[in-house]
Amino acid sequence: MKYTEEHEWLRADGDVYVVGITEHATSQLGDLVFVELPDVGDTVAKDDEIVVIESVKAASDILAPIDGEITEVNTALADDPSLANSDAIGEGWFFKIRASDPSQLDDMMDEAAYNKMIG
C-alpha cells in the first residue's frame, strides 16, 4: 500500500491501482452521505479534482493521486457512502486507475511514514 499526503491509499491490483481514502480521513470527515465518482474511461491528471464527497458536515474533493485512466468505479459506494466509514480500505474503495507514469508512486509514503504523518 502507498499513501498520499491527501490521505488517499493506493493498492496494486494487477495492472491497475485501487484508490480510496484512509480510515483516519473518514473519521475526521464524519459520516459520508454522498459520493460522486468519475466516469470509467476518464483520463485524469495528478491533482485533478475527480471525486466529490460529502459528509454530514461538509463537501470535500478527492484528487487524482497519479496520471492515468479510470478503469472502474465503486458503484456500491455511490449507493451507500457509509461503506467508506465502515471499511475504508476494503469495501469503501473509490476507483481503479491505470497509471500512465508508475514512477509517480515512488515518492509516496508507505504505511509507517503515513502513520507518522498523522501522528
Place this chain on the structure above:
Amino acid sequence: MTQLNETPLHALHVDLGAKMVPFAGYDMPVQYPLGVLKEHQHTRAKAGLFDVSHMGQVVVKGATYADAAAGLETLIPIDILDLDEDRQRYGFFTNDDGGIEDDLMLANRGDHVFVVVNAACKGADIARMKAALEPDLTVTEITDRALLALQGPSAEAVLASLDERAAGMNFMDVATLNLNGTEAWVSRSGYTGEDGYEISVPADAAEALAKALLAHPDVEAIGLGARDSLRLEAGLCLYGHDIDTTTSPIEGALIWAISKVRRAGGAREGGFPGAAQIMGQIADGATRKRVGLLPQGRAPMREGVPLFASEDATDPIGAITSGGFGPTVGGPVAMGYVTKENAAIGTTVFGELRGKRQPLTLTKMPFTPANFKR
C-alpha cells in the same frame, strides 16, 4: 483570540468525549463519539439530551403579568396578553423595516414572562428589552441556570420517571417540576420536530440532572451537528441563516405566528416595530418566500447555493439558506428563498452546484412528520 464561555455542562461534554467547537461565543459539543448521523437517528427513535445553556434565559416582570406582556407586545407581534398561564408561544422581535431581529419562545409563568432567545443575539435582545421596557418593567437575564433539551419519542417516559407530572403536560405547556431534587422550569417543546422538553435548572444542579437523564438506556447526548439536521428536517428556521434582520416574517413563512389580534382589524392591531411593512405584506404578499426544497439528485446543496428558474436562466431567483443531508429522510434536504412567482409547491428550480445546475422540487415542510404531543 477571545476566551470562549463555557456552559455548566462543559466538563461533562469533555468527559463524554465530545468534539468541542466555538459556537456563538461558547465552547460547545458539535458531536459525541456516536457521530452526527447516529445521534440524529437516536433522537428520532428514542431520546436525545442537548445542552442549550448558551441560549439566553430572560425574566420580564412588572406589577402584573399583563404589564410585562403589554410591554413585550411593543417589540413582538404576538398575542402575549392572552397567553394562558403555564403556556408557551413562539415569536420574534421585529425591526423598523419589518425584518426579524431574533426568534424566541415566551411563556406565561404566572407573575412574569419567561423569554428564551438565541445565544448569538442575546446581548442585543436584552439591551433592546431594557431600553424599551425599563424602568416600568424589569428585564433580568438568568445567568445562574442551565438549559437542557430532552427530545424524542422516549422523552415523556424518561422525564416522567423523575417527576410523573411531566407526562401530564401538553405541547407548549410549561410547569415547575422537581427533577432529581431540583426545581426545574420545564416546557413541553423543543426544536427537533419531536416531542420533548426544555428544562431550565440551577447551574450547580445541571450536571447531576444530565447524568441522571443519560443514565436512562434510551437517552444519548446529542451535539449541535445533529441538532442542526433535526431542525432542518423539521422545517424550523435557524436565525441568522433562514431568517435575519433583512427577512420579514411574511417572507420567512412565519405569518402563522403573528396573532390575529395584532393584525389589521385586531383588537391590538400593530404597535410593534415595522408594523406598517408587515401589515402591508400580510395584505399584498411578499416578493419572496422561504420554501422547502428537495434536491432531486443525491448531492446535498448547502447554504449559499444560488437558485435559478431554469437550467439556462442568467439571473438567480433566490438562494439556499440551510441545506444538508437529512438522515431520517435518507437524502438531501434544504430550505431557501425564491421569488413569489416561483414559490408554488411542486415547482422545479435549479441550484448551481460545482458549476452544474441540479434540479430541486419545492416541497411542503416539515420533511419528516412532526411528533408533537397533542
